[in-house]
Amino acid sequence: MTPVIETIDLSRGYGSVPALQSLSLSVPEGTVCALLGPNGAGKTTAVRILATLDRPDSGSARICGFDVVEQAGQVRRRIGLAGQHAALDDALNGRDNLFILGLMHHLGRRRAGARADELLERFGLAEAAGRLVRTWSGGMRRRLDLIASLITEPPVLFLDEPTTGLDPRSRNEIHSTITDLARSGSTVLLTTQYLEEADRLADDVMIIDSGREIAHGTPAQLKDLLGARVEVLVETAGLLSGAAATLTGLGGRELVTDAESGRISATVPTGSLSLPGLVRHFDDRGIALLDAEVRRPSLDEVFLNLTGGSR
Ligand SMILES: Nc1ncnc2c1ncn2[C@@H]1O[C@H](COP(=O)(O)OP(=O)(O)O)[C@@H](O)[C@H]1O
Ligand SMILES: [Mg+2]
Secondary structure (H helix, E strand, C coil): CCCCEEEEEEEEEEEEEEEEEEEEEEEECEEEEEECCCCCCCCCHHHHHCCCCCCCCCCCCCECCCEECCCCHHHHHHEECHHHHHHHCCCHHHHHHHHHHHCCCCCHHHHHHHHHHEEEEEEEECCCCEEEEHHHHHHHHHHHHHHHCCCCCCCCEEEECCCCCEEEEEEEHHHHHHHHHHHHHCCCEEEEECCCHHHCCCEEEEEEEECEEEEEEEEEHHHHHHHHEEEEECCCCHHHHHHHHHHCCCCCEEEEEEECCCCEEEECCCCCCCCCHHHHHHHHCCCCEEEEECCCCCCCHHHHHHHHHHH
């Protein structure tokens, strides 16, 4: 099946700054892909090219099979874009914002009105719809901006940092909205600086830094990349060296020993290492444990590890 969003070796520089370097991305229909990276990683550059607002220096990109440069009109008819900076008119109420946007997209008064009401209802903003947007909370405004990108019912959505700067509660609301969108069959490319957001929302995550792919996979695959952190508590200090040898034998690295408490921890290469499996390794060597823990890394830790802490 042809991917809905596809980039091949996409590159774009600004002067001497390589904003995007050979980015190749493929997003199947009905899935959510997160482009994850720190400030300046190239996320907005990628979104702008895909949304036909900018052109690549080299490489190509297609949306629903249409080339973003050669067939920009066809692409525009199929996409919605919600940015980090809400494109709303503060001096209008919520409904009028959507209504006018509908008129701008040639929906006609009746359809524009109906579409505005339908979206406000569906995303829980009907009650506030008559109030000036100026009086809305940050989270509500961002939600309105997000649903504004849906006015023409585009099959493909670009959400550029939809939750940056929002409080946790508003962020949660946006998350549910995005989940709803994905369920309704939209294909979503989302950019974010938040690892837990990519973890929660995306089927597929591409981590970029300096415009370049650093890692790519499902959230679970990315966590596996880093392995698991194992910590054990031995019964007596005399068992510590044996415990260290056991962990090293399992491929453990970054060993940290606390002789006083009898704790020793290490990163082991497999994320699927189970706690019972681990305990058995120690048991086989006659090393009595008082406690053992296997912890999978958060996507945050994966990110810091892969980017060398450049965030
Ligand atoms: N219009 C521009 N002119 C010059 N440099 C730019 C421009 N847009 C982006 N850049 C640079 O390109 C890099 C990527 O920027 P951007 O795509 O906005 O990153 P992100 O959205 O991930 O924060 C940054 O170093 C940024 O300073
Ligand atoms: Mg950006």
